[in-house]
Every structure is written in structure tokens, then in C-alpha cells.
Amino acid sequence: MTDAHTAGILPCQTIEDLIAQEAITAQTPFDVDQVQPASLDLRLGARAWRVRASFLPGLGRRVTERLKDVAMHELDLTRGAVLEKGCVYIAELQEHLKLPLNVSARGNPKSSTGRVDVFVRLLTNHSRAFDDVDAGYTGPLYMEIAPQTFSVLVRSGTRLNQLRLKRGEPAKLSVRSVGVDLSPGMGGIVGFRGRRHAGVVDLDHVDGHDPRDYWEPLETRHGELLLDPGEFYILASKDDIEIPVLEAAEMTPIDPSVGEFRVHYAGFFDPGFGTEEASAVGSKGVLEVRSHETPFLLEDGQTVARLVYEPLTARPARLYGEGGSHYQRQGLKLSKHFKAWS
Template sequence: MTTAGVLADHQIKAMIETGGITASVAIAPGQIQPASLDLRLGHKAYRVRASFLAGRQRTVADRLADFQMHEVDLAGGAVLEKGCVYVVPLIERLSLPQGMTAAASAKSSIGRLDLLTRIITDHGVEFDRVPEGYNGPLYVEICPRSFSVVVQPGQMLNQVIFRQGKTLMSDDALRALHAETPIVSGEPVISDGLGFSVDLRPAQGNLVGYRAKPHTGVVDLAKLDYYDPAEFWEPVHTDAGWIILDPGAFYILVSREAIVIPPMQAAEMAPYLAMVGEFRVHYAGFFDPGFGYADAGGAGSKGVLEVRCHEAPFVLEHEQVVGRLVYEHMAAMPDALYGREIKSNYQGQGLKLSKHFRS
């Protein structure tokens, strides 16, 4: 029986071999990360009137019949327009055993484009969550919020992890881990996970982030290190140690702390309490084992924060706690770690836009 924890890469491979994960096109080795599997877009997108969940009694196909406006062929690349909602069937499907659940998240580069992507399932009542025993297809809802994008079949916008039994680390276990292998620079703020704050007093200069421009061209997701950041982003500078967030605006900021995910842990970024302000850290996703870990080529890596302000202008201060990392136990040691055996775009990162923009 599998030890409780998040499944490692070789355990994900075993699921593929035994039919727990299947696909209409063979799964490529590069899709398998230390603790997650990248999911691929199928050939068609459906423009829908509104975001939806299937609900316990219905399938996604049932709901598409209710809300579909038109069909988009993704072959050769197609534009998904800013402000519109699309549903795309994925190439992969799952057959989970009892006791195992799955959770999905946007990949790092997708979150940094303010591209809202959420996995939905047949009979599902939550986004990005797959219940134990689920046997069926996967779909992704895509809503470009800052930039229209060009997508094509086979591209990987989302990733999924697999949880066997109880995986969450208690605060006491997290403190013990930090004492053994420091997981953050400085004194940890531990309460239902590891708190992290925003850096608005950089060691050099006064560039603290970027704000998405409201009227831009499209971003082709196939083009890497290609776009001039100045065409899509306004730099945010401050000498005061604070900035004012504008309602509806999207910002890329960076954590003050350098974060470490040891080899036998994974982590998921969660929003902080709503009471701290009218903003939220965007869907920032999973952190694989080895992120920021010294033996995997890191010395602590900053967390990039995808921030959207809501109802009212809000003053964000240096060192203000804006989110938390929820650490989880791994079920086994991964064969590869983030940043060492696999090519990792963001190991040792600081303030950094997605890989589609020139450095």
C-alpha cells in the first residue's frame, strides 16, 4: 500500500503504466515533474456564456449543451480573447482508486500571464479538485484576464498532483522541519502553513514589480523569450516602501523571503486571510520538491506573487504578510528534483515575468 503523501514522479509513472492515468496521445516523459503531471490541451475549445461547475448530478458535456456559444478549432493556433470564458477537453483522463484524490493548479508561467485556468470534472462541485474514485475525463476552463492569448493542442497550462491519504504537515512538524532544514530566510511565521510577505524595499534599486497594461496585443504561448515586456507591462517603482494597488489591476510582485522546499516535501500557495486587505494573491500553484533547495541548484528562491486588487484602492506595505505556503509530506523521494535533474525556469528566481517575455 502506498505511504500517505503526495505521489512522487516514479509513482505517477506507475499510475500511467497501470491505467490510473490514460491519454488519447501517449504521455511524454517531460510531462512528469518531481511531484506533478502536466496536462495537455485537446483540439477544441468551447466558448461558453459563463463559468460553471457540472454539479453532482451532471457531466461537463451536459453543461456545455446549456452554455456553449460556439466551437473553436485549436489546430494551428487560435486566439482566446480577454474577458471570455472557454472550456477545453484535456488529452488526459483519470481513474483514481479509493483513498487517492487529485488537485490541479495553473503552471507558473500561466499564472504570471493572469490567465485564469481551472480544472473541472464530471459531477464536480469544486474547481481544481478531483475526488477519490473519480473515473472520467478532465476539462480546463480558461479565462484570459489581462491579455488575449494564442493556444494550440498539446500545450500544457495546468498541472495535477495526487494525494494518498492525509498529506498536510502540522505547524509543529513544519517548525521541526525548519529547525532541521531551514525552509525560509529569517524567522519563520508559521500558522496553518508558512506565511510570506511582500518585498517593497529591494536590496538594489527601486523596481518592486510590474503592472499589466490594459490594452495590449496577444501573447502566443508557443513563443518563449520573445515579447518586449514594455509592450505589456508597466514597471512599478517605489522609494517609500509601499505602493497603492488599483482596483481591477493585476500586479507581479515578489516575496521578501527566500523559500525552500526540501526533497521530501511539496507545497501549495494559499491566499492569506481576506481581513488583511482588499486584494488576493492569484492562483500561484504548486511548488515541487527541490524548489530553492541548495542541493538542487538553489539557495532559497523568492516566490513570485500574482496580485489582484478588488473593491477599493489599497496600500500594500513592505513586509506585509500576503500569503502562505501549505507544506505537505511526499509519499516517496522523487527520482528528480526541481532545478537539478529537470530543466526548471524559475530556480533561484527573484522578481521575474513569465518565460514568454525577454529578460
């Protein structure tokens, strides 16, 4: 049972209470699987806009006000639309917030979004930072979408990001370093590199794409991998990752001084991931890696990211993987949009 005075991440049953209390509403009925163990999936609304520049509305300004300055044309997502790589879009979301004064929130891409190199960030009215939602916020939600490697097909209802809600600030957080696995496995494959001139990825089509049309397998004989500037890689963590049932975690990039690359666009890990209780022992963290302006040589086991653990206010009624998951017992694995590599 949730302690109303406990600081931490809100579990699924508390999120469902907020929905019942209309602190979270939506333009259409919520999907039955929309509430995750410690987060809420967010859905694209009816409209998106191609914009000439990313922006933050800033204090005292609404997203729609800033859109007038940067919008190039409007897209009807009810009919489906292709979002082209190298372009930036702003989309309205179906969900609307009226948060209690002691509840804040944070957005993050879903795992499947990060694994196809689609960069997404949450926007709210009056926001001065992406992804962060102030405690007590009342208003609509928007998303910035910037496909990097593949053009993608989306529709109204497509889920690209998720919202984690939090009461107060926990007194203590724990941090764990994450290394990269470059030891040969799966027939010698240590990772995948996105093909630059692949076709469109339909983000609602599960197991619907031949991975060889989109990805190049990578092998190494010496436990090293040279990252080329501007390329996108899928790699795996060296060690298994476990998230205790009373905690949630977020994978964050390491200090840029350690290496000229970015790891993990999609960073939320739900309680129960990789634990015996969730029957998912042996789950790796999949790393979405993009090198910046200079080539960088990665070595097997090198630290590339950090996991930050936060407590939950109560044990979630459901744990990660219960009822099935595309990433249960995962090793090196592409997103759910692709058939298994063979």
C-alpha cells in the same frame, strides 16, 4: 521506495507507475518532460468552447451536458486559437483518469499561466468544486480558461495547468506566512503592472515577447505600493522560499479580511525548490496580485499569502530544477514568455 500505506503527495516515480498501469491515459503519447517532481502537466485537447458563464456540473451531471446550456461557439485548437481577455472558455484536456480508490487529485495553474493573469480551473464530471478530483474518479478532464489582462494564443498540447495526486490525508500540515518585498532592487524596480491594451501572448513561444510591450515597471521610494482596483501586478516574496525534498507546498491566499486583494493564482511548489540540493539557493516566490474593488496600500514585508506544506509518500526520483528551469534562482521575474527585462 513508496510506502503504499503512507498518506501524502505522490512523487514523480509513482505518477509514472500510474501511467504505466493506465490509471492515467492520454489521447496522444505523454511528453518526456510532462511528469514533474510531484505533479503532472496537463495538455489542451482538440476543442474548446466559448461559454457565456462559468459553471460546475454538479452531482450526477457531466460537463458535456452543462456545455449544451452555456456554449456559444466551438474552437478548433489543433489549428491554434486566440482566447480573448474578459471571456470564459471550457477546453477538453488530453489526459483521462481512472484513479485508484485511495488516490485523489488537485489541479492548479502552472507558474507561467498565473504570471500572465490567465485564470484556469480544473473541471471533472459530477464535480461540485473546481480543481478537486475525488478519490477513485474515472473520466475525462476539462479546464475553464479566463484570460484577464492579455488575450492569449493556445494550441492543442499547450500546458496551462498541472495535477497533483495524493493518497489519503496527511495527519499534519505545516504553514508558513509569506510577505511581499517592496524594497527597491533591480534598478529600483519592485514589481510590474500589466498593460491593459497589449497584444496577444503566444503561450508556446518562450522568450518571444518584448516585456515593455506588456508590462509597466513599478518603483517605490517608501516601501509602499498602492494597488489599483482591477489591475494585475507581479511582485516577489520578501524571503527566499525553500521546499524540502520530502515535501511539496501550495501557496494559498490569506484571509480576505487582511486585505482586498488576491495573491497567487498558481500555487504549487515542487520538492527541492530553493534548496541547496537542487542548486537553487535564493529562490523567491513570485506573487501574482490582483486588487479587488477598493484601492489597497501594501507595505514592505506585509503578509500576503501562506505556504501550506504537505509530505510526500516517498522521496522523488527528480527534484525541482534538475535539468534546468526557467525559474531557477529566480527573484522578481516575469513569465518565460518574455525576454529578460533590461
